[in-house]
Amino acid sequence: MTITGQTPASRVQLDKRPAEYLVIADDAPAADHARAGRTPERRVLYVExxxxxxVERWAQWNELEGACLDADGAVRLLAYTAVSRGHAAHLARxxxxxxxAAVRMGEEIDRHLERGARGWLAIRIADGGSDGELYGDYxxxxxxxxxxxECTYFPISPLCPWTPRMCEEHLESMTHLRHGCMVYGRPTCR
Structure with missing residues (x-):
């Protein structure tokens, strides 16, 4: 006898196996962030x-992609491998x-390099920002x-420009180093 309103036991997932999740996210900066000069944050609107x-995957993707196209702003459909909806939302953010942070770090470096400046730059690991100053040494x-x-320090020179990928890799490795999760030069956390 089946009780109405309950999910059959065969469909309940009690373990945390990775699965693919679809995330609808809004990357447009919120008005309060823009006014306060804070770093923009991704708002997760929906996770499934x-x-x-x-066939169901194709229909599901088309339905959600259509919803994103109908929405105003910078709404995007993303896919993540995660163990839960909350984990997928966390990965998107x-x-x-x-x-x-990598874009902001690149902008900070480029601002100094455009003037041909040389020196040491202090970049905040969390958001890629800087105090805007160049220093003589570390x-x-x-x-x-x-x-x-909470910062990373390195010399900059017009002879050695930084690419966006270099900024991203540097901030990622410094984050792992700061958390103490680097073993033999590789992160042990994810």
Whole structure:
């Protein structure tokens, strides 16, 4: 005898196996973030586990993609391998934060390189921002920071430009190093 309103036991997933999730996210900066000068954040609007059957997967993708196209703003459909809806939402936010930090770091470096400046730059690991100053050496850059342990320090020169990928990799490795999860030069966390 089946009780109405309950999911059959064969369809309940009690373990945390990775699955593919579809995430609808809005990357447009919120008005309060823009006014406060804060780093933009990705807003996760909807998360759904991806269907198993290929025909259902195709229909599901088309339906959600259509909803994104109908919406105003920078609404996007993304896919992540995660263990839950919350984990998929976290991955979407983390990916956007890492991308934004790398872009901001690149802008900070380029601003100094456009003037042909050389020196040491202090970049905040969390958001890729800087205090806007160039310093003579590492010690001077370190001493000038309010929270020096939250920054990364490196020399810049017009002879050695930084690519967006280099900024992204540097911030990622510094994040892992700061958390203490680097073993033999590789991160142990994800």
């Amino acid at each position: 586990r991806r269907a198993e059957h290929p 983390r990916e956007f934060a890492a991308f934004s 010690e001077e850059a370190f001493a000038a920071q309010e929270r020096p342990e």
